[in-house]
Amino acid sequence: MGERVVTVLPELRRRRAAPVDPKVALMRAIMAACKRQGVDNETRRAAQKRITGKNSMTDMTVAELIRLRDHFNRGWNGPKSQRPHVGKIRALWWSLYWIGAIERVDDEALNAFVKRQAHIQHINFLDHRGAMPVIEGLKAWLEREGVMWWSAEQLAGVVATGAMTSAGTPFSQAEADRHAVLSQLAARLDDAGLMNRLALYSWIGNAVGRPTLNQWTFSASELDQALRALGKKYRAHLAKEQRL
Structure with a gap:
C-alpha cells in the first residue's frame, strides 16, 4: 500500500459580519418594544402616522424612527410587578368579573375601557397620572354594582x-x-x-x-x-x- 497523503486545506478566512443598517436596527427595536407592551399592528401603525406622518417605517428617516422608538419605550418602566397602578387596575377589572358585572377579562376588553377613560391605547402606556381616571372609573362602576x-x-x-x-x-x-x-x-x-x-x-x-x-x-x-x-x-x- 502506498503512503497516505494528507492534504491540509488552507484556513478559511472568516468573513466580517456586514454592519447592520441603523434603520433596520431601529425598526427591530420598535417591533420588540411593541411586542413587549402588547401593542398590536393596528395600534402601532396608527401611532406611526400620528407621530411621523408616515404609514410605513421604511419611509421614515433615522430621526423619525428614533422618535417612534422612544414613544413606544416611554410607557415601559419595568416589569408589571414594579408598576403598582397596572396591578391595581387589573385587580379592579377582575373584581368586576368575579361579581358578574362583566363577561370578559382579556386585555382587549380592558384596553377598550382604558381608551375610553384615559384616551390611551394600552394599559401598559399608562403612567401614574393617566391611571387615575381609569382606577376611579372602575371603582365608580363597582360602587354602582353595590360595592x-x-x-x-x-x-x-x-x-x-x-x-x-x-x-x-x-x-x-x-x-x-x-x-x-x-x-x-x-x-x-x-x-x-x-x-x-x-x-x-x-x-x-x-x-x-x-x-x-x-x-x-x-x-x-x-x-x-x-x-x-x-x-x-x-x-x-x-x-x-x-x-x-
Whole structure:
C-alpha cells in the first residue's frame, strides 16, 4: 500500500459580519418594544402616522424612527410587578368579573375601557397620572354594582386598633378595598343561596388555612385567594343559571 497523503486545506478566512443598517436596527427595536407592551399592528401603525406622518417605517428617516422608538419605550418602566397602578387596575377589572358585572377579562376588553377613560391605547402606556381616571372609573362602576368602599373614618378606626396582617404589615387601604369587594361578593352568594354572608370570614379562614376571630389580620394575599375562590363559585352559579 502506498503512503497516505494528507492534504491540509488552507484556513478559511472568516468573513466580517456586514454592519447592520441603523434603520433596520431601529425598526427591530420598535417591533420588540411593541411586542413587549402588547401593542398590536393596528395600534402601532396608527401611532406611526400620528407621530411621523408616515404609514410605513421604511419611509421614515433615522430621526423619525428614533422618535417612534422612544414613544413606544416611554410607557415601559419595568416589569408589571414594579408598576403598582397596572396591578391595581387589573385587580379592579377582575373584581368586576368575579361579581358578574362583566363577561370578559382579556386585555382587549380592558384596553377598550382604558381608551375610553384615559384616551390611551394600552394599559401598559399608562403612567401614574393617566391611571387615575381609569382606577376611579372602575371603582365608580363597582360602587354602582353595590360595592361599598370604606370611608377614611372607617379605615382610620381599624388602623387605630393597631391591627397587623399575617404578612406583618399594618392594616391598610389595600386590605380595606378587598374587604369591600368580598362583602358584595358574599351578599350575592347569599342571595343565590350559596353561603351565609355572616359567615364570610369564617369561610375565608378555612379557605386560606388560617381560622381567626380577627378578620383584620387577613393579608392582601389571603384576601385575594378568597376573592378568586368565591368568585369562581359565583361565576359557576351564573353559568348554571344561563344554561337553565
